[in-house]
Amino acid sequence: MESHESLKSYKNRLDDALDNRFLREAMDKFAVAYRASRENAFAGMDVADLIQQVADIKAAAIADSKALLDQFIRKAKAHGVHVHLADRAEDANRIIGEIAQKSGSKKIVKSKSMTAEEIHLNRWLENLGLEVTETDLGEWIVQLRKEGPSHMVMPAIHLSRFQVADLFSDVTGRDQDAEIDRLVKVARKELREKFVEADMGITGANYALADTGTIGIATNEGNARLVTTLPKVHVALVGIDKLLPTLADALTVNRILPKNATGQAITSYVTWITGPSECTTTPSGKREMHIVFLDNGRKKIAADPVFSQVLQCVRCGACANVCPVYRMVGGHQMGHIYIGAIGLITTYFFHGMENAKNLVQNCTNCGACKAVCAGGIDLPHLIKEIHARIQDEAGHPLQSLLLGKVLKSRKLFHSLLRTAHLAQKPLLDKKERPYLRHLPMIFSPDHNFRRLPAIADVPFRDRFEKLHQPAKNPGFTIALFSGCVQDFVYPEHLEAAMKGFAQHNINVTFPMGQSCCGLPAVSMGEKSAARDVALQNLDAVYLDGVDYIVTLCASCASHLKHGVPKLLKDYAPEKAAAFADKVIPYSVFMNDIVGIESDVSDGANAGRKTAFHSPCHLCRGLGVHNTPHELIEKSGNQYVPTEEEETCCGFGGSFSTTFPAVSNEILTRKLDDVTESGADLLVTECPGCVLQLRGGAAKQGRKFTVCHLSELLYPRSDP
Amino acid sequence: MVNTTIGSSKDDLAAVFTQKASLVSAFVHDVKDRTGAMDKTLELLAQKLPLDPQVASEKKIDSSVRILAAPNLDNDGFQQLSDRCRAFPHIHLIRDGLRDFPGGIDMGVTTADFGIAETGTLVINSNYEQTRLATMLCEVHVAILAVSDIRETALSMNEELETLVRQKGSYTAFVTGASRTADIERVLAIGVHGPLELHIILVEEK
Ligand code: SF4
Ligand code: SF4
Numbered sequence: 001m002e003s004h005e006s007l008k009s010y011k012n013r014l015d016d017a018l019d020n021r022f023l024r025e026a027m028d029k030f031a032v033a034y035r036a037s038r039e040n041a042f043a044g045m046d047v048a049d050l051i052q053q054v055a056d057i058k059a060a061a062i063a064d065s066k067a068l069l070d071q072f073i074r075k076a077k078a079h080g081v082h083v084h085l086a087d088r089a090e091d092a093n094r095i096i097g098e099i100a101q102k103s104g105s106k107k108i109v110k111s112k113s114m115t116a117e118e119i120h121l122n123r124w125l126e127n128l129g130l131e132v133t134e135t136d137l138g139e140w141i142v143q144l145r146k147e148g149p150s151h152m153v154m155p156a157i158h159l160s161r162f163q164v165a166d167l168f169s170d171v172t173g174r175d176q177d178a179e180i181d182r183l184v185k186v187a188r189k190e191l192r193e194k195f196v197e198a199d200m201g202i203t204g205a206n207y208a209l210a211d212t213g214t215i216g217i218a219t220n221e222g223n224a225r226l227v228t229t230l231p232k233v234h235v236a237l238v239g240i241d242k243l244l245p246t247l248a249d250a251l252t253v254n255r256i257l258p259k260n261a262t263g264q265a266i267t268s269y270v271t272w273i274t275g276p277s278e279c280t281t282t283p284s285g286k287r288e289m290h291i292v293f294l295d296n297g298r299k300k301i302a303a304d305p306v307f308s309q310v311l312q313c314v315r316c317g318a319c320a321n322v323c324p325v326y327r328m329v330g331g332h333q334m335g336h337i338y339i340g341a342i343g344l345i346t347t348y349f350f351h352g353m354e355n356a357k358n359l360v361q362n363c364t365n366c367g368a369c370k371a372v373c374a375g376g377i378d379l380p381h382l383i384k385e386i387h388a389r390i391q392d393e394a395g396h397p398l399q400s401l402l403l404g405k406v407l408k409s410r411k412l413f414h415s416l417l418r419t420a421h422l423a424q425k426p427l428l429d430k431k432e433r434p435y436l437r438h439l440p441m442i443f444s445p446d447h448n449f450r451r452l453p454a455i456a457d458v459p460f461r462d463r464f465e466k467l468h469q470p471a472k473n474p475g476f477t478i479a480l481f482s483g484c485v486q487d488f489v490y491p492e493h494l495e496a497a498m499k500g501f502a503q504h505n506i507n508v509t510f511p512m513g514q515s516c517c518g519l520p521a522v523s524m525g526e527k528s529a530a531r532d533v534a535l536q537n538l539d540a541v542y543l544d545g546v547d548y549i550v551t552l553c554a555s556c557a558s559h560l561k562h563g564v565p566k567l568l569k570d571y572a573p574e575k576a577a578a579f580a581d582k583v584i585p586y587s588v589f590m591n592d593i594v595g596i597e598s599d600v601s602d603g604a605n606a607g608r609k610t611a612f613h614s615p616c617h618l619c620r621g622l623g624v625h626n627t628p629h630e631l632i633e634k635s636g637n638q639y640v641p642t643e644e645e646e647t648c649c650g651f652g653g654s655f656s657t658t659f660p661a662v663s664n665e666i667l668t669r670k671l672d673d674v675t676e677s678g679a680d681l682l683v684t685e686c687p688g689c690v691l692q693l694r695g696g697a698a699k700q701g702r703k704f705t706v707c708h709l710s711e712l713l714y715p716r717s718d719p
Numbered sequence: 720m721v722n723t724t725i726g727s728s729k730d731d732l733a734a735v736f737t738q739k740a741s742l743v744s745a746f747v748h749d750v751k752d753r754t755g756a757m758d759k760t761l762e763l764l765a766q767k768l769p770l771d772p773q774v775a776s777e778k779k780i781d782s783s784v785r786i787l788a789a790p791n792l793d794n795d796g797f798q799q800l801s802d803r804c805r806a807f808p809h810i811h812l813i814r815d816g817l818r819d820f821p822g823g824i825d826m827g828v829t830t831a832d833f834g835i836a837e838t839g840t841l842v843i844n845s846n847y848e849q850t851r852l853a854t855m856l857c858e859v860h861v862a863i864l865a866v867s868d869i870r871e872t873a874l875s876m877n878e879e880l881e882t883l884v885r886q887k888g889s890y891t892a893f894v895t896g897a898s899r900t901a902d903i904e905r906v907l908a909i910g911v912h913g914p915l916e917l918h919i920i921l922v923e924e925k
Contacts, residue, residue: 030905079887137911138902156902164903184900184908191912192773196821212885222855222898222913228890229851230821247881251873262901265739266838268913270893272883277890278848280818286888 007658010333010358015661017329022160027327028669030157032643034321037263038372050256055376057249058312062302068210068243069293075213079275082290089119089350092294096121096202096235097128099290103233105130105199109191111217111224112136113204114152114315115239115294117337118350121202132202133194135223137187144171150331152317152339153261158330191223201227205238206257206314207250208291214274215291216250218258218267225271232282235290236273240298241311247272253314253374260316260374297349306385310349312375313342319369319379324648325362328665334362341369341379348386353393360387362659364652364666365523367620381566387525396526400654403521404529410515410536414459417488421455449664450695453489460491464510467498474507476547476593481537481560481583483553484516485687490708493552493687497586497710504594513540517556522563523653531571534564538575549582550589552710554686555653557585558621585618587627587685587709591634596713598634605715606636611679611704612645613670613693615686619646628685628709635712642677644670649684651692667696674704682706732836732869733921740839743896744909745917756863756920757800760787760828763918764810767825767859774822786811786824788857790849800828817852827853827914828861831894832883833876834869834919840895841919844883851890860914862894865925 017023042050061068073083082099086092100108108130110116122132122143134143138155142148144167149155156164165178168186176186203224207216215236217224228234244250258264279287301307320326320340335343336355344363348356360383369379391400406413460482478501486493501508518533537560541549551557561583568576590596610632618624625646632639650656650666670693674682682697682704684690694706737747750756769782787810789800797814804810817824829850833842841862845851854860870876873893883891898913909915 026904033905135912136902137900141902154902154905157905159903161904161906180903180906181908183903184911188911189773192821192823193775195912196774209884212881214884214889220898221900221911223911225851225855225892226912229848229855247884248874248877251877251880254873265743266840266893266895268743268894268896268899272889272891272893274884274889274891275887277846277851277888280848 004354005358007358011659011661014329014333014362014659017333018661018665020330023158023330024328026157026160027330031321031327034263038260038318041259041263041265051374051376054253054256054314054374055312057244057252058314058375059309061244061249062241062308062311064245065240065243065299065302068245069240071210072208072213072243075210076275076291079213080286080289081213081275082288084290084292086292086294086296089294089296092119092237092292092296093121093124095292096237097124099233099235100125100128100130100200103200103288105233107194107198108132108200108202109135109194109198109227109231110139110202111204111219111227112139112155113202113237114338115204115237116202117148119237119294119296121237133191133198135191135194135227136219136221137184140187140191141167148332148337150339151320152315154317158332195226195230198231200233200235201231202235202237203227205236205242207244207253208238208242209245209247209250210243211246212274214247214272216254217271217273218254218269219271220264220268222269225269228271228273228277231287232279233288233290234276235292237292237294239294239296241313256374257314257316260318260372301349307345307349307382309375309377310342310345310382312377314374316374318372318374322368322372324364324366324368324650324666325662328662335359341373341383342377344383345379345386348390353390356386357390357394360390361655362662364616364648364650364655364663366616366648366652368616368648371620384522384525388527391525400524400526403524404526407516407518407521407526407529408532410513413484413515417455417459417484421457421488424454449660449699450667450692451698452695453691455488456491458491460487460494461510461512463491463495467495468508468510469502471502471505471507473505475505477507477509477545478548478550478589479509479511479541479546481514481517481541481549481551481556482510483551483556483687485691486552490687490690492716493690493708493710496708496714496716497552499714500590500596500710504596506594509546511540511542515540517553517559518567519555519559519563520653522559523655527567531567534567534576535571537564538568538572538579541579543578543582546582548584548589548593549579550584550586552586552685552687552708554585554615554618554621555688557583558617561622585622585624585685587618587631588624590713591627591631596631596634598636608637608680609640609678610637610681610683610712611640611642611674611677613649613674613682613684613689614646615684615689616646616648618685628683631709631713632683637681637712640677640679642673642679644673647673649689649692651688653688656692663692664696667692668700671696671700671702675702679704681712683709683712685709729866729869732871733866735836736834736839736869737921738839739836740896740919743839745839745896745919747919747921749921749923752922752924753796753799756922757803759920760800760826760861761803761807761810763859763861764826770823770825770858772822783809784811785809785826786813786820788813788817788824788827788849788853789829790814790817790827790853791829791844791847815849817849817856820856824853824857826859826861827857828863829854831862831864831919832868833879834864835871835873835876835893836869837872838895840873840893842880842883843892843894845890845892846886846888851892854892854894855913857914859916859918860894860897861918861920863920863922865922867925
């Protein structure tokens with residue numbers, strides 16, 4: 001797990017994890033159960049507002065962290081606390097080691113602290129000959145197994161009761177049944193001895209309150225209470241990002257932290273410690289108390305305008321809980337020390353580029369993490385930023401460099417696509433025209449998990465003139481943004497839509513200078529290419545007289561609306577904003593703006609049970625949830641809900657070619673869900689999702705067909 | 720009119736508190752006054768199974784003996800409890816010296832300073848080491864809470880909490896349900912390093 005792991009070896013680890021049946025089942029169950037319990041915990045609350053409050057409190061505290069630290073130190077010293085400042089991980093380790101040695105401590109009990117994991121504290125203390133025992137059940141289990149945690153809140157979530165029973169049998173020298181209640185009691189007994197013998201206790205802290213010099217610790221098992229009560233010495237290791245002004249701030253954060261972490265209203269214990277408390281076994285009658293504040297790069301992050309929000313993290317672990325990749329591969333593969341979306345980002349800062357470079361690519365950009373983040377952090381965006389940064393520092397891989405270069409010139413890009421169309425001819429399956437049977441050389445056999453569609457004979461841009469019917473007194477004038485996949489691979493989606501536009505007297509323009517939306521470049525860490533492409537599109541699409549920029553690709557829509565203004569904020573902010581303002585996804589345009597009524601209801605194309613796959617960029621990216629359901633009903637078909645309608649399909653652009661095995665697992669889970677619903681038809685609103693889902697359904701011989709919403713509304717057979 | 724409103728809102732808070740505490744498997748009992756609370760405590764102790772000592776080295780005590788710690792009751796309260804215990808020779812009532820029982824005690828009875836209705840949480844001033852140990856080492860924790868000390872949310876009683884927390888050497892505990900874990904296969908198990916059971920006795924008259 002240490003530095004310099006190649007992408008290949010990382011992928012091997014992913015494959016192993018995918019083969020681990022227990023892990024896969026446990027993670028699947030967890031993903032579904034978590035969603036329900038979180039919803040339940042927040043029932044009747046305005047979650048978005050709560051998250052905003054937490055984000056504001058944390059952001060203000062980060063901006064003010066120097067003053068808060070000074071204030072805390074003053075208060076804590078007055079209470080009799082020894083306060084230490086550690087710039088780097090080694091400093092913190094050294095300081096804590098010295099405290100142990102000076103106080104004559106030999107045996108140490110710890111309660112769970114991700115910050116201690118971050119600096120590899122146990123290893124350091126053990127090298128000094130000290131005995132360190134983790135007392136949180138999950139942490140103790142992974143410590144005994146000589147592993148790291150696989151989840152920030154549930155460190156041993158990757159293990160079964162049988163594995164724990166085997167481990168405990170070894171530890172106690174007695175056979176232990178794989179019965180969870182009994183195993184918990186084994187830990188209670190084994191660890192009680194450790195508490196009693198310990199000279200020193202180490203904890204982290206969830207909160208450090210500057211106003212009163214208090215630390216707050218949230219736990220469920222009650223171990224932190226014993227750790228801070230029985231031993232004579234207490235050391236709290238606290239990241240400077242844990243500073244908050246007042247108790248009220250901490251109470252506000254604490255309203256969301258446990259709910260987001262595990263769906264609990266509050267943890268069993270929250271302990272507030274203000275200086276050394278009574279300890280009857282010391283001569284002074286007070287415990288010796290130390291607080292070690294850790295920087296380890298936090299100040300640098302705080303000063304970074306893009307990344308400072310990383311410190312708004314309250315370590316709830318929710319970003320892992322909802323992540324489709326985490327669900328497939330588990331925490332050891334979806335993080336280094338810190339796990340989940342936040343781990344993809346902080347690994348770069350705390351544990352270096354080498355440990356981050358593979359990890360950071362393992363993200364479909366689905367946005368599920370952002371939607372639940374307790375700290376309101378734009379996690380997917382920051383993951384891409386880290387990816388771009390690493391490529392800038394370490395060099396861009398050839399493939400991504402080429403993509404960047406090609407995308408920068410629309411003409412080159414489009415002529416390459418046309419050439420590729422000719423090159424694929426011998427590869428096309430004659431009977432099954434739309435799929436490539438054998439894959440071109442650039443793809444490895446792994447990518448064969450779905451059938452890839454062929455590039456169309458005639459791209460949409462060459463068909464437009466013929467399809468275009470000038471409208472008399474048009475209701476609306478729109479610019480159609482095709483995106484490259486629909487232009488060159490699925491022109492039929494756009495053709496179907498054109499039929500509807502004509503029926504509703506809509507004047508359509510198709511700006512020929514439009515290029516790729518630029519999202520693929522972002523997802524490969526090619527930020528400057530993405531910016532160039534964005535500027536080209538701004539130039540290509542004349543806004544005068546155009547009411548809306550309509551796109552049938554939810555990813556394009558979301559990127560044009562939110563990504564482009566971010567990319568161009570220092571280049572053409574006003575123009576980008578005016579452009580973004582007009583962008584609208586197809587479903588919303590047809591349903592809410594044009595207001596179509598039951599358009600289609602003829603025989604074969606009606607009455608089918610129709611499931612919807614909500615593209616990540618539609619539901620989370622654009623906040624569209626129910627509009628497509630209405631359109632399905634209006635098409636004369638019956639909308640059927642599926643359990644995981646808003647879960648990612650595993651496409652994620654280059655993600656699916658970098659990590660095909662993971663992509664395939666996510667896809668399969670998705671297709672299973674649709675199969676379970678009994679749907680005849682699966683509809684979606686993004687050509688990338690169509691590519692993934694249709695290709696997967698064909699490959700796996702699923703009984704339902706896959707199409708774009710426009711094809712459902714305006715089927716080909718329709719006169 | 721005014722009184723009814725206050726009265727009913729107080730009852731409402733107690734009802735919400737009871738419901739939320741029960742959700743995290745705390746047992747809530749309603750009594751009229753302190754005498755009722757003492758009766759209830761002894762009744763719970765009478766039902767309790769023998770202690771399962773957690774430390775092997777500790778000298779064995781007769782399995783019929785029940786250790787009851789009441790570290791933070793005021794003098795009157797402790798006297799009252801002690802008088803009642805006299806009728807039960809097997810109850811060993813203590814007020815301090817809890818470090819002598821690292822393997823555990825049967826029951827710790829403490830007063831709670833506040834209740835928080837929203838989450839069914841007890842707020843216990845645990846500055847005194849014996850209070851802390853009693854609530855940590857006991858198998859059953861009995862907390863006595865006056866209905867009038869229940870507040871709506873933690874934030875709504877921020878000033879009262881700050882008064883507790885601000886003191887030098889303060890150790891303020893929020894306790895919600897018994898100690899728990901879901902660390903093995905996410906299956907909830909009650910009773911890890913703290914009490915196996917939490918009982919809350921709600922006293923109507925302070
Ligand atoms: S965007 Fe999706 S895949 Fe990426 S880290 Fe977040 S949840 Fe995981
Ligand atoms: S990044 Fe957000 S969701 Fe993830 S652990 Fe931090 S606060 Fe929780």
